[in-house]
Amino acid sequence: MKTTFYSNGKLLITGEYLVLDGARAFALPTKFGQNLIVEDASNNEIEWKSYNFDEQLWYEDTITFPEIINNEAAKIETVKTTLINILHEAYILNPDFINTSQGYKVTTQLSFPKNWGLGTSSTLLNNIAQWAQIDAFTLLKNSFGGSGYDIACAQNNTPIVYRLEDNSPVVETITFNPDFTQNIYFVYLNKKQNSKAAISAYYNNKNQNLAHNIIDNNKITQAILQAKTLKEFAHNVEKHEIHLSNILEIKTIKEIAFPDFNGVVKSLGAWGGDFVMAISKENPQAYFNSKGYETILSYDEMILQK
Numbered sequence: 666m667k668t669t670f671y672s673n674g675k676l677l678i679t680g681e682y683l684v685l686d687g688a689r690a691f692a693l694p695t696k697f698g699q700n701l702i703v704e705d706a707s708n709n710e711i712e713w714k715s716y717n718f719d720e721q722l723w724y725e726d727t728i729t730f731p732e733i734i735n736n737e738a739a740k741i742e743t744v745k746t747t748l749i750n751i752l753h754e755a756y757i758l759n760p761d762f763i764n765t766s767q768g769y770k771v772t773t774q775l776s777f778p779k780n781w782g783l784g785t786s787s788t789l790l791n792n793i794a795q796w797a798q799i800d801a802f803t804l805l806k807n808s809f810g811g812s813g814y815d816i817a818c819a820q821n822n823t824p825i826v827y828r829l830e831d832n833s834p835v836v837e838t839i840t841f842n843p844d845f846t847q848n849i850y851f852v853y854l855n856k857k858q859n860s861k862a863a864i865s866a867y868y869n870n871k872n873q874n875l876a877h878n879i880i881d882n883n884k885i886t887q888a889i890l891q892a893k894t895l896k897e898f899a900h901n902v903e904k905h906e907i908h909l910s911n912i913l914e915i916k917t918i919k920e921i922a923f924p925d926f927n928g929v930v931k932s933l934g935a936w937g938g939d940f941v942m943a944i945s946k947e948n949p950q951a952y953f954n955s956k957g958y959e960t961i962l963s964y965d966e967m968i969l970q971k
Contacts, residue, residue, distance in 0.1 A: 666704070666705055667702060667703070667704045668702070668703045668704075668796070669700055669701070669702050669703075670700060670701045670702075670703070670792040670795040670796055671698060671699070671700045671701075671792070672698050672699055672700075672784075672787070672788035672789075672791040672792050672795075672819035672820070673694035673695060673697075673698045673784075673788070673818055673819050673820075673821070673822065673969055674694070674695035674696075674697045674698045674699075674777060674783030674784040674787075674788060674818070674819075675692055675693070675694060675695060675783060675784045675787060675814065675815045675818030675819065676692065676693045676695060676783070676818075676851070676933050676934070676940065676942075676967070676968075677690060677691075677692050677814055677815075677933055677934040678690075678691045678692060678693060678889070678931075678933065678942065679691040679882065679885065679886040679889060679905055680692075680814075680827075680828075680882055680886060681909060681932070681933075681934060681935065681936065682867045682871075682909070682912070682913070683871075683878060683879055683882045683909075683912075684812045684814055684827065684828065684829070685811075685812050685829070686829075686871065686875060686879065687828060687829050687830065687879060688828065688878075688879045688882045688883060688886075689826050689827070689828045689882070689883045689886050689887075690812070690814050690826065690827045690828065690886070691824070691825075691826055691841075691886050691889060691890060692814045692815075692817065692818050692824070692825050692826075692827055693818070693824050693825075693841075693968050693969070694818040694819075694821055694822060694823070694824070694825070694968070694969045695777075695783050695784075695818075695967055695968060695969055696776075696966070696967060696968065696969045697718075697775075697776045697777035697781075697783050697967075698775075698776055698777075698783075698784070698788050698819070699773060699774065699775045699776065699784075699785065699788035699789060699792065700773065700774050700776075700792070701771065701772070701773050701789070701792035701793070701795075701796060702771070702772045702773075702774075703769055703770070703771055703796055704769065704770040704771075705766070705767070705768070705769065705770075706767070706768035706769050706770045707767050707768045708767075708768050709729060709730040709731075709767065709768055710727050710728060710729045710730060710768050711727065711728045711729075711730075711733075711752075711768065711769045711770075711771055712727055712768075712769070712770045712771070713725065713726055713727070713728060713748065713771050713773075714771070714772050714773070715744075715772075715773045715774075715775075716772070716773065716774045716775070717775055717778065717779055718774075718775050718776055718777050718778050718779075719778075720774075723779065724744050726744075726745050726748075728745065728748060728749060728752065730763055730768075732749055733749060733752045733753050733756055733763060734753070734756060734763065735753075736749060736750065736753040737749065738750055738753075750808055751789075751790060751793055751804070751808050752793070754804055754807040754808045755793055755794065755797040755799055755804055756797075757807070758797065758799040758800070758803060758804065758807075759797050759798055759799045762796065762797040762798065773789060773792070775788075780856075780939070781853060781939055781940070782934070782938055782939030782940065783939075783940075784815050784818070784819065786809060786815075787805075787815035787816055787818070787819055788819055790804055790805055790808065790809070790816065790819075791816055791819035791820060801816045801819070801820070802816055802833075802834050812827070812829060813827070813829070813834045814827040816834075817834060817836045820836075821836065821838055822969055822971040823838045823839065823840070823969075823970075823971065824838070824839050824840070824841040824968075825837060825838055825839060826839055826886070826890070839890065841890065842970070843892065843893070843898065845894070845895040845898060846964040846965070846968075847963070847964065847965075848895050848944055848945060848946060849942060849943075849944055849963075849964040850942070850943045850944075850945065850948075850949055850961055850962065850963055850964070851933075851940050851941070851942055851943070851961070851962045851963075851964075851967045852930075852940065852941050852942075852943055852949075852953050852958050852960065852961050852962075853939060853940055853958065853959075853960035853961075853962075854922075854938075854939060854940065854941060854958065855957070855958060855959075855960075867912060867913055870912060870913075870914065871912070878908075878912055881908055882905070882908065885901055885904055885905045885908060886905070888901040888904075889901045889902060889905065895944070895946070898944065899928070899929045899944045902929050902931050902942070902944060903929045903931075905931070906918075906919070906929075906930075906931050906932065909932075909936070913936060915936065917930075917932070918930055918931070918932045918936070918937075918941055922956070923956070926943070926945075926949070926952060927945065927946075927947075927952075928943060928944050928945035928946070928949065929943070929944040929945075930942070930943050930944075931943075931944075943961075949961065
């Protein structure tokens with residue numbers, strides 16, 4: 666028997682970092698995601714194959730049931746040790762998915778290049794949770810950690826507002842379909858930047874004005890969601906970027922890389938990450954191409970709309 670599971674990718678539009686401390690975050694599931702296909706096999710092991718968007722095999726290995734049950738992962742972090750850790754935590758939450766099986770063949774397939782950072786890990790984790798019939802947020806908490814907004818995107822086909830309340834996820838599905846989505850673009854920055862400095866600055870500074878910063882974040886997020894015009898939307902997105910720039914004590918991505926851009930550029934998720942959002946009256950393709958950035962997706966090309 667063959668069973669297929671699927672999860673959506675994600676983009677975090679507002680609430681970066683602060684979402685970890687209870688702030689409201691606006692996030693968008695993407696049209697891109699990852700599936701996981703499970704077939705019965707034998708030998709008390711999992712034959713695992715992972716394919717990139719272009720159907721190129723990027724990972725292949727065999728994981729035995731004892732390795733999963735006993736969490737026999739090497740101390741050096743590899744794809745296999747990460748998989749064993751996730752599967753071990755899934756096993757703890759529901760031993761039956763291993764104990765009642767004789768083995769599996771598992772195939773994963775991304776619909777986006779895995780270096781895009783749209784949720785290779787979160788889509789995998791949510792798929793494994795579906796397969797093991799366990800709660801994906803608990804699996805995340807017990808393995809990678811994080812706010813969980815990416816898991817919420819994996820599970821929902823509409824825009825969401827996400828927050829943590831007493832460390833539990835609260836997911837609000839919303840309608841976000843303004844007239845100006847044709848002026849919103851997503852630009853891939855070609856490489857994943859090191860975001861450790863931003864994270865360190867956040868943790869060093871967060872307790873100084875945390876309650877006030879969360880209130881400001883929530884106000885700006887609400888203003889972004891309620892914006893009726895492109896000008897209003899762009900103004901509040903820029904306001905959010907400046908607000909976080911002050912908290913993180915680092916320059917905005919526009920100041921660093923696109924100071925002459927006629928519009929707004931906003932970091933998404935961890936600052937220095939993979940995609941930025943560009944807001945422009947004109948198609949910015951030529952501008953970003955001239956800067957060496959070849960991957961520019963429109964809102965309609967990127968964002969799941971059902």
